[in-house]
Amino acid sequence: MTIPKQTNRRKELVTIAAGLFKQESFDRTTVRMLASATGIKSGSLFHHFKDKEEILVAVIEGGLETSIEVINKQTADIEQVDQRLFAAIYGHLMTLHGENKDAHIVSIIEWKSLSTLSKSHLIRLRDEYETIWQGIIEQALEAKLLEGEAHLLRLFVLGSLNWTIQWFKPEQGLDIEQLAAKFYQSLTHQVINK
Amino acid sequence: MTIPKQTNRRKELVTIAAGLFKQESFDRTTVRMLASATGIKSGSLFHHFKDKEEILVAVIEGGLETSIEVINKQTADIEQVDQRLFAAIYGHLMTLHGENKDAHIVSIIEWKSLSTLSKSHLIRLRDEYETIWQGIIEQALEAKLLEGEAHLLRLFVLGSLNWTIQWFKPEQGLDIEQLAAKFYQSLTHQVINK
DNA sequence: TACAAAACCAAGCAAGCGCTAGGTAATAAA
DNA sequence: TTTATTACCTAGCGCTTGCTTGGTTTTGTA
Numbered sequence: 001m002t003i004p005k006q007t008n009r010r011k012e013l014v015t016i017a018a019g020l021f022k023q024e025s026f027d028r029t030t031v032r033m034l035a036s037a038t039g040i041k042s043g044s045l046f047h048h049f050k051d052k053e054e055i056l057v058a059v060i061e062g063g064l065e066t067s068i069e070v071i072n073k074q075t076a077d078i079e080q081v082d083q084r085l086f087a088a089i090y091g092h093l094m095t096l097h098g099e100n101k102d103a104h105i106v107s108i109i110e111w112k113s114l115s116t117l118s119k120s121h122l123i124r125l126r127d128e129y130e131t132i133w134q135g136i137i138e139q140a141l142e143a144k145l146l147e148g149e150a151h152l153l154r155l156f157v158l159g160s161l162n163w164t165i166q167w168f169k170p171e172q173g174l175d176i177e178q179l180a181a182k183f184y185q186s187l188t189h190q191v192i193n194k
Numbered sequence: 195m196t197i198p199k200q201t202n203r204r205k206e207l208v209t210i211a212a213g214l215f216k217q218e219s220f221d222r223t224t225v226r227m228l229a230s231a232t233g234i235k236s237g238s239l240f241h242h243f244k245d246k247e248e249i250l251v252a253v254i255e256g257g258l259e260t261s262i263e264v265i266n267k268q269t270a271d272i273e274q275v276d277q278r279l280f281a282a283i284y285g286h287l288m289t290l291h292g293e294n295k296d297a298h299i300v301s302i303i304e305w306k307s308l309s310t311l312s313k314s315h316l317i318r319l320r321d322e323y324e325t326i327w328q329g330i331i332e333q334a335l336e337a338k339l340l341e342g343e344a345h346l347l348r349l350f351v352l353g354s355l356n357w358t359i360q361w362f363k364p365e366q367g368l369d370i371e372q373l374a375a376k377f378y379q380s381l382t383h384q385v386i387n388k
Numbered sequence: 389t390a391c392a393a394a395a396c397c398a399a400g401c402a403a404g405c406g407c408t409a410g411g412t413a414a415t416a417a418a
Numbered sequence: 419t420t421t422a423t424t425a426c427c428t429a430g431c432g433c434t435t436g437c438t439t440g441g442t443t444t445t446g447t448a
Contacts, residue, residue, distance in 0.1 A: 009425080025306065027221035031406060044426050046407065112219065148380035152373075156380055159357025160350045167349055179346075186342035186350055189383055203395075225436060238396050240437060 010048050010058070013038055018059045018102035026056055026106075026113045056110060057118045063103030064125040067095045071132050081143040086192045088136050090180040092161050097168060097176050105165050133158065145188045157187065204242050204252070207232055212253045212296035220250055220300075220307045250304060251312045257297030258319040261289045265326050275337040280386045282330050284374040286355050291362060291370050299359050327352065339382045351381065 016037050020029045031052055035042040049055050074091035078084045095104040107126075114122070137153050140146045146153055161183070170176055184192045210231050214223045225246055229236040243249050268285035272278045289298040301320075308316070331347050334340045340347055355377070364370055378386045 007424090025221070027219070030404080032404090040425090041427055042406090043408075043428080047425065052406065146380065147383040148376055152376050153380055155357070155361055156354045156377060159360070160354040163349070163353025163357055166353070182342060182346050183350060186340065186347055189341040201394090224434080226434090234395085235397055237398080237400095237437075237439090241395060246436065 007048075013045070013048055014055065014058045014062060015102075017055050018063070018106055021056065021059060021106045021110060022102040026110045053113075053115060053118060056106075056113060057122065059103050060107040060110065060114070060122055061125065063095075063105075063107035064122065064129060066100065067092070067104050067107075068125065068129050068132070070095050071129065075132075075136065081139045082145060082188070082190070082192065084136055085140045085145060085188070086180065086184050086194075088133060089157075089161065089184055089187075090177060092158070093164065093176050093180050093183075096161070096165055097170050108162050108165065130154065130158070140188075145190070201242075207239070207242055208249065208252045208256055209296075211249045212257070212300055215250065215253060215300045215304060216296040220304045247307075247309060247312060250300075250307060251316065253297050254301040254304065254308070254316055255319065257289075257299070257301035258316065258323060260294065261286070261298050261301075262319070262323050262326070264289050265323065269326075269330065275333045276339060276382075276384070276386065278330055279334045279339060279382070280374065280378050280388075282327060283351075283355065283378055283381075284371060286352070287358065287370050287374050287377075290355070290359055291364050302356050302359065324348065324352070334382075339384070 013034075017029075017034055020033060020037060024033070031045055032042045034055070035045055038045075045055075049058070071088055071091045074087040074094075075084050078087055095101065107122075111119070133154050134150060137146065137157070138150045141148075141150055141153070148156075164179070168174075168179060174182075181192050181194075184190075207228075211223075211228055214227060214231060218227070225239055226236045228249070229239055232239075239249075243252070265282055265285045268281040268288075269278050272281055289295065290302075301316075305313070327348050328344060331340065331351070332344045335342075335344055335347070342350075358373070362368075362373060368376075375386050375388075378384075
């Protein structure tokens with residue numbers, strides 16, 4: 001696999017593409033839409049990307065990398081289990097609903113649009129993210145904050161959080177941190193102590 | 195809105211369409227694929243449906259109706275709150291992973307592919323389903339089985355369950371009832387008593 | 389057995405799709 | 419100032435898409 005050069009222009013294009021892919025879905029976003037949103041002609045896109053799928057791969061890659069950064073930063077200096085769990089929840093919701101959210105959302109909903117080859121390349125990033133979560137959940141289980149099996153719990157929890165992209169609008173009263181607190185409460189049957 | 199006649203052939207087509215939409219997504223399923231899977235020519239499809247979207251609407255409509263039937267039947271004769279909650283979870287997972295699952299899955303993942311008009315028609319069915327859930331969750335809250343707000347809990351729970359379509363394969367050891375029990379346990383911090 | 393309605397086919401149109409080829413303009417290193 | 423590289427445009431090709439039209443076959447009903 002050749003490593004595509006990370007020019008500034010390319011990054012710009014990827015950001016714009018993320019927005020469109022999120023809004024319209026990958027399939028319904030045409031190269032002409034991408035081009036006009038960027039201010040260039042459709043043919044010029046293929047100077048930066050070999051095909052349309054490579055744009056999607058770049059978007060998802062960026063989304064996953066940011067998620068990993070955020071969760072690491074969020075949970076870095078926290079020792080207490082309950083605070084770590086809350087920070088992970090909050091971090092995840094932030095990458096989905098905060099600034100620059102588009103890429104992570106796309107990485108979730110457009111996974112099926114990837115070819116097998118592209119998936120195998122990106123799956124390492126996804127695994128890395130899930131491993132971090134797995135660790136936090138195992139800690140929380142030991143501390144009796146949660147009930148069940150770590151593996152299934154991770155899927156239940158991340159599923160629930162990911163699903164928020166279907167309904168949560170930060171501007172409708174509840175903000176992201178409040179949502180995180182509510183989720184933490186329903187999950188652990190305890191109130192988080194901030 | 196004219197009511198489309200419910201011929202047998204139409205139902206057949208809808209079932210086949212559900213399978214393809216689930217496997218390939220609505221956008222990537224062409225009318226030619228639908229036709230050849232049914233054994234007719236692509237043009238003949240439009241004798242039964244006025245356009246491609248009407249097929250999707252029919253699929254989703256069927257999926258939602260079945261879900262409503264199933265949850266009603268599952269929870270009908272059950273009085274105990276814990277049993278009702280478990281039955282609802284189990285029922286939901288059954289419509290997603292049991293026999294004839296395709297339609298309900300499509301109704302979940304292809305919601306965004308609908309036009310505004312079609313959505314407004316189908317939203318009543320979805321509301322009906324969610325109202326049933328809402329009631330069960332409120333009961334469970336009163337019984338202290340759950341923690342939090344009913345409205346948010348419903349979204350968390352259904353999100354988590356819906357997300358199982360991304361990873362759960364009944365043939366990989368765990369069956370649907372076991373999955374339901376595990377989920378019930380992680381949600382309520384109690385073991386279900388069957 | 390006649391006949392209307394329903395189901396289907398053959399052929400293809402117009403529009404939109406991803407992508408390419410061959411050239412020009414801008415930028416930067418030598 | 420030359421030269422190489424990068425960024426972009428013009429024009430359009432080949433293909434697929436959803437869907438239509440006008441006619442034929444099948445089916446059910448009286």
